[in-house]
Amino acid sequence: MRRKDEIQRTDGNLGVLLPGMGGAVSTTFLAGVEAIRRGFSLPIGSLTQMGTVRLGKRFEYRIPRLREFVPLAPLDDLVFGGWDVFPDNCYDAALQAGVLNREHLDAVRAFLEELRPWPAVFDQAFVKNLAGPNVKPEASHLELVEAIKTDIDAFRHDHTLSRCVMIWCGSTEAYLEPSEVHTSLSNFEAGLKDSDPNISPSMIYAYAALTSGVPYVNGAPNLTVDIPAMVELADQCKVPIAGKDLKTGQTMMKTILAPGLKARMLGLSGWYSTNILGNRDGMVLDDKDSFKTKEESKLSVLETILQPQLYSDLYGDFYHKVVISYYPPRGDNKEGWDCIDIFGWLGYPMQIKLDFLCRDSILAAPLVLDLVLFMDLAQRAAMTGIQEWLSFYFKTPQCAAELYPEHDLFIQLMKLKNTLRYLMGEDQITHLGLDYYYAI
Numbered sequence: 001m002r003r004k005d006e007i008q009r010t011d012g013n014l015g016v017l018l019p020g021m022g023g024a025v026s027t028t029f030l031a032g033v034e035a036i037r038r039g040f041s042l043p044i045g046s047l048t049q050m051g052t053v054r055l056g057k058r059f060e061y062r063i064p065r066l067r068e069f070v071p072l073a074p075l076d077d078l079v080f081g082g083w084d085v086f087p088d089n090c091y092d093a094a095l096q097a098g099v100l101n102r103e104h105l106d107a108v109r110a111f112l113e114e115l116r117p118w119p120a121v122f123d124q125a126f127v128k129n130l131a132g133p134n135v136k137p138e139a140s141h142l143e144l145v146e147a148i149k150t151d152i153d154a155f156r157h158d159h160t161l162s163r164c165v166m167i168w169c170g171s172t173e174a175y176l177e178p179s180e181v182h183t184s185l186s187n188f189e190a191g192l193k194d195s196d197p198n199i200s201p202s203m204i205y206a207y208a209a210l211t212s213g214v215p216y217v218n219g220a221p222n223l224t225v226d227i228p229a230m231v232e233l234a235d236q237c238k239v240p241i242a243g244k245d246l247k248t249g250q251t252m253m254k255t256i257l258a259p260g261l262k263a264r265m266l267g268l269s270g271w272y273s274t275n276i277l278g279n280r281d282g283m284v285l286d287d288k289d290s291f292k293t294k295e296e297s298k299l300s301v302l303e304t305i306l307q308p309q310l311y312s313d314l315y316g317d318f319y320h321k322v323v324i325s326y327y328p329p330r331g332d333n334k335e336g337w338d339c340i341d342i343f344g345w346l347g348y349p350m351q352i353k354l355d356f357l358c359r360d361s362i363l364a365a366p367l368v369l370d371l372v373l374f375m376d377l378a379q380r381a382a383m384t385g386i387q388e389w390l391s392f393y394f395k396t397p398q399c400a401a402e403l404y405p406e407h408d409l410f411i412q413l414m415k416l417k418n419t420l421r422y423l424m425g426e427d428q429i430t431h432l433g434l435d436y437y438y439a440i
């Protein structure tokens with residue numbers, strides 16, 4: 001790992017590669033970055049653009065903006081490319097996604113119209129409720145890997161890019177159990193040669209990215225890089241990987257609320273979460289196999305935060321249910337309801353009702369921006385393999401096999417900022433603070 005003065009400079013343009021470029025998250029991200037670059041809007045929701053980091057002692061009042069503290073690529077250096085199963089340019093795709101209104105989209109129309117997705121690697125076995133014409137004709141896995149690598153090379157060449165990051169914003173793939181082909185790189189590469197059906201399209205993109213020296217982020221709950229084969233490949237290629245499933249909406253609220261309840265030692269008897277959403281993501285998740293992938297990602301959060309094995313009296317027996325219902329009238333404006341049954345002193349029951357009328361892609365877009373910039377930083381700092389310090393952004397943070405993931409949003413934020421302090425040679429902030437009062 002490189003520190004401060006050894007971190008490579010941000011010279012040159014940074015390519016952002018988006019599988020799922022025509023989707024709601026991608027187009028909201030793209031339109032937003034351009035609007036911000038043109039000064040039409042503030043980068044609200046983006047830690048890299050709006051966040052600060054405290055350095056040193058509290059009486060020093062050293063609190064720079066994150067983007068002034070660490071060397072991140074400027075937004076003007078970002079160049080975009082990507083793939084989708086629909087050929088529409090990003091303006092038409094954004095209109096179709098229905099997240100941003102026409103007034104906002106028209107302000108960046110020319111920019112969005114220039115962005116046309118390349119043909120995708122797609123297999124309907126992994127996304128049943130979707131079919132589109134913009135699909136690569138190659139048949140074998142190895143040919144498809146080569147086709148994606150050719151796209152990456154051409155993109156690099158055409159825009160004279162110095163670096164790239166790939167972030168999966170494509171649909172959630174059907175649930176895939178880790179199997180033999182995922183257990184090691186040699187098995188995986190043999191599987192590629194045999195076009196093994198347990199290798200999903202997202203894995204083909206990821207393999208092409210890593211072997212091209214491009215960091216890979218998984219914005220969906222797919223298995224993709226969360227398998228030993230890809231961890232091995234990332235280490236071998238000296239490229240960072242991170243995932244999985246962007247932490248927005250209901251799960252973000254869960255990881256804010258649950259640590260609070262636990263901090264106060266309040267018990268939990270049940271947490272019922274239901275979502276209604278009507279975007280294309282909702283349509284894909286209406287298929288039980290895609291939903292199972294999402295469900296796994298959403299369910300693990302409470303168990304890990306509440307640690308029932310340590311606090312059996314409080315959390316040994318709670319019931320956790322997550323439901324997603326496709327309801328077209330709402331479009332991207334999701335409604336997440338939580339009915340939370342808790343108990344306090346002498347076991348007296350209480351209830352919390354949370355009704356979050358959120359906009360999924362509005363919450364997700366700034367996370368995509370931050371992840372692109374931080375993964376590029378990680379690459380320039382020679383931080384290879386799993387980037388657990390980016391857990392802050394994910395529902396199911398990827399971590400080393402022997403660890404359990406950290407879900408608490410506030411611990412995740414501290415971990416992220418301490419990683420940046422470490423990289424830049426600043427003291428860690430432990431929040432001890434006794435030295436303000438005593439000689440220690």
Ligand SMILES: NC(=O)c1ccc[n+]([C@@H]2O[C@H](COP(=O)([O-])OP(=O)(O)OC[C@H]3O[C@@H](n4cnc5c(N)ncnc54)[C@H](O)[C@@H]3O)[C@@H](O)[C@H]2O)c1
Nearest residue numbers: 020022023024025084120170171172220248280281360364
């Ligand atoms: N919106 C959020 O807040 C949020 C949060 C966490 C995770 N996610 C995940 O992010 C992903 C994108 O969400 P969205 O709301 O933009 O969905 P979306 O359906 O609007 O967009 C997904 C896009 O991916 C394309 N696609 C599907 N398979 C592809 C492939 N193999 N190659 C290239 N393109 C492909 C689809 O055609 C579509 O345009 C989903 O997996 C979703 O579960 C979204």
